[in-house]
Amino acid sequence: MSNIKVLLAEDEASLGMIVKESLESRNFTVFHAENGEEALKMYEEEKPDILVLDVMMPKKDGFTVAKEVRLENKKIPIIFLTAKSQISDVLEGFNNGGNDYLKKPFSMEELIVRIKALLNRIELKSNTEHIKIGKYTFNVTKQILSFNDDDQQLTHREAQLLFYLFEKKNQILDRTFILNKLWGNDDFFNARSMDVFISKLRKKLKKDENVQIINVRGFGYKLLC
Structure with a gap:
C-alpha cells in the first residue's frame, strides 16, 4: 500500500x-x-x-x-x-x-x-453502490445511510461493518472473521470496540422496526431485514 x-x-x-x-x-x-x-x-x-x-x-x-x-x-x-x-x-x-x-x-x-x-476500501461493482436494507438505502461509496429524506453519514468503520453484515444478511456474520478483517485481530479490546460499533449501527437503523442486528452468542451477529 x-x-x-x-x-x-x-x-x-x-x-x-x-x-x-x-x-x-x-x-x-x-x-x-x-x-x-x-x-x-x-x-x-x-x-x-x-x-x-x-x-x-x-x-x-x-x-x-x-x-x-x-x-x-x-x-x-x-x-x-x-x-x-x-x-x-x-x-x-x-x-x-x-x-x-x-x-x-x-x-x-x-x-x-x-x-x-x-x-481497505470496500470494493463493489457499480450495481451494488446503493443497497436496500429494509426501508433504508445505503450508499456504500459515499457511506451514507438514508431513511426517506434523512441522511446519516457513517464513519468508514461503520460503513465497512454494515456492508459485511449486509453481505451475510439473515445469516451469521462470524465474530472472529470480522474482527480479523476490520480490526486486525480478535483480542478482548477489539471485541469490545466492535460491540460499540454494533450498538451505533443499531441506533442508526432503529427507524425501521423490521431491521435488526441480533447477537448470536458465541458465534457473531446477524442482520435481519
Missing part, C-alpha cells in the same frame, strides 16, 4: 521517529506532529488519509484533536495510541470519533495491519 499519507501525532520524540521511519520504509508518507495543536495544523495543510494520534499530548490531547477533526470530516480513519488500558478509556476514544485503539507498547507490524485494515 503506497502513497498513503499518515499523520502521526506523538509527543515522545524517540517513539515518533521510530514509527515514522518504520512506516516510511514501507512506502507510507508520514507527517509527524509532537503536540495536538501542531497535529491539527498539519491535518489542514497536508490532508492525510489516516490519523494516528497519541492520547496524552501537550496543548491538545488526542481525543480533543479527533473531536475537532470529526466536526468537518466524518470519514477519515483515526487510530489512538495510548498506554491506558481501562475499558472506560477505550470507550471514550470511540465516543470521540476513533476507529481503532492500540495499546503501548505495540509492534510496528500490528500498527501497519490496523492501518491497512482501516484503509
Whole structure:
C-alpha cells in the first residue's frame, strides 16, 4: 500500500521517529506532529488519509484533536495510541470519533495491519453502490445511510461493518472473521470496540422496526431485514 499519507501525532520524540521511519520504509508518507495543536495544523495543510494520534499530548490531547477533526470530516480513519488500558478509556476514544485503539507498547507490524485494515476500501461493482436494507438505502461509496429524506453519514468503520453484515444478511456474520478483517485481530479490546460499533449501527437503523442486528452468542451477529 503506497502513497498513503499518515499523520502521526506523538509527543515522545524517540517513539515518533521510530514509527515514522518504520512506516516510511514501507512506502507510507508520514507527517509527524509532537503536540495536538501542531497535529491539527498539519491535518489542514497536508490532508492525510489516516490519523494516528497519541492520547496524552501537550496543548491538545488526542481525543480533543479527533473531536475537532470529526466536526468537518466524518470519514477519515483515526487510530489512538495510548498506554491506558481501562475499558472506560477505550470507550471514550470511540465516543470521540476513533476507529481503532492500540495499546503501548505495540509492534510496528500490528500498527501497519490496523492501518491497512482501516484503509481497505470496500470494493463493489457499480450495481451494488446503493443497497436496500429494509426501508433504508445505503450508499456504500459515499457511506451514507438514508431513511426517506434523512441522511446519516457513517464513519468508514461503520460503513465497512454494515456492508459485511449486509453481505451475510439473515445469516451469521462470524465474530472472529470480522474482527480479523476490520480490526486486525480478535483480542478482548477489539471485541469490545466492535460491540460499540454494533450498538451505533443499531441506533442508526432503529427507524425501521423490521431491521435488526441480533447477537448470536458465541458465534457473531446477524442482520435481519
